[in-house]
Amino acid sequence: AQTIHQWPVAEIKAVGSPLSLGCTIKGKSSPNLYWYWQATGGTLQQLFYSITVGQVESVVQLNLSASRPKDDQFILSTEKLLLSHSGFYLCAWGTGDYAEQFFGPGTRLTVL
Amino acid sequence: GDSVTQKQGQVTLSEDDFLFINCTYSTTTYPTLLWYVQYLGQGPQLLLKVTTANNKGISRGFEATYDKGTTSFHLQKASVQESDSAVYFCALVASGSWQLIFGSGTQLTVMP
Numbered sequence: 001a002q003t004i005h006q007w008p009v010a011e012i013k014a015v016g017s018p019l020s021l022g023c024t025i026k027g028k029s030s031p032n033l034y035w036y037w038q039a040t041g042g043t044l045q046q047l048f049y050s051i052t053v054g055q056v057e058s059v060v061q062l063n064l065s066a067s068r069p070k071d072d073q074f075i076l077s078t079e080k081l082l083l084s085h086s087g088f089y090l091c092a093w094g095t096g097d098y099a100e101q102f103f104g105p106g107t108r109l110t111v112l
Numbered sequence: 113g114d115s116v117t118q119k120q121g122q123v124t125l126s127e128d129d130f131l132f133i134n135c136t137y138s139t140t141t142y143p144t145l146l147w148y149v150q151y152l153g154q155g156p157q158l159l160l161k162v163t164t165a166n167n168k169g170i171s172r173g174f175e176a177t178y179d180k181g182t183t184s185f186h187l188q189k190a191s192v193q194e195s196d197s198a199v200y201f202c203a204l205v206a207s208g209s210w211q212l213i214f215g216s217g218t219q220l221t222v223m224p
Contacts, residue, residue: 032210043201044156044214051210059211090155092212099205100146101212103155 002027004104006091012110013081021107023074023091031093033074034101035066038088050074086111114139114206118215126223131189133218135202138183145185146203146212147176156201160187194222 005024013019025031035047048066050056056066063082067075074091088108094101118135125131137143142164148156160169160176162185169176178185187200202215 034210034212043216044212046211049210057210092155094210100144100158100161102158103148106155108153 002031002093002102004091004093004102006089006104006107008107009105010108010110012112015081015083015111017081019076019078019081019085019109021076021089021109023076023104025072025074025091025093028072028093030071032096032101033068034092034094035074035076036090036092036103037062038090038106040087042087044090048076081111083111085109114141114143114204114209114211114213116202116204116213116215118202118218120218121216122219122221124221124223125192127193128191129222131187131192131196131220133187133200133202133220134184135186135215136182136184137202137204139204139206141207141209143207144205145176145178146205147174147187148201148203148214150199150201150217152198159200192220192222194224196220197222 003026007022033050036044038044046059050068064078088106090106091104092101115138145162147159149159150156160171162169162176162178174189199217199219201217204213
């Protein structure tokens with residue numbers, strides 16, 4: 001069975017500080033990987049997707065970047081946090097286009 | 113572009129009531145239509161998937177159907193329980209797309 005792990009579980013950071021969030025998927029070879037952002041009480045907005053190691057595509061511009069250093073790892077980062085970055089960050093995996101995606105437990109980010 | 117509209121923001125029911133949530137979609141392709149459930153503080157879980165091939169999906173007492181004529185898809189359950197209280201999202205994946213487009217979500221509260 002596939003498992004998806006996100007770290008950290010929660011973060012409280014200051015405006016202007018850097019951020020790095022991680023996601024690891026186990027039990028699935030060469031998955032498609034995705035990052036989503038969810039405001040409190042809001043819907044999910046896809047941020048990035050990656051089909052293969054080293055290749056990441058941006059869906060929306062939010063002063064964030066993503067990288068895929070390994071087949072099973074996806075990293076979301078920024079050098080300078082904004083208040084608007086607060087929210088719930090979710091990593092997901094899928095098997096291809098036109099297919100469902102499976103979400104991790106998420107990371108709660110609070111920017112003060 | 114592709115879109116999903118979910119107008120029921122909040123639904124409050126009593127145990128054993130009938131649940132019906134509706135979404136409408138717009139796409140120029142043959143979509144895969146999905147329902148996710150998100151419990152408080154957790155990532156969304158895939159509940160049901162409906163394609164233009166199978167018309168209907170059933171899981172955990174929930175049933176999802178779609179109507180191509182009205183470009184709408186529905187989630188229903190005959191008898192809800194307090195444990196069904198959560199946010200329900202409809203979502204669409206367009207054919208040939210990597211992007212999952214979510215509706216705005218329906219907060220279901222089931223009173224004991």
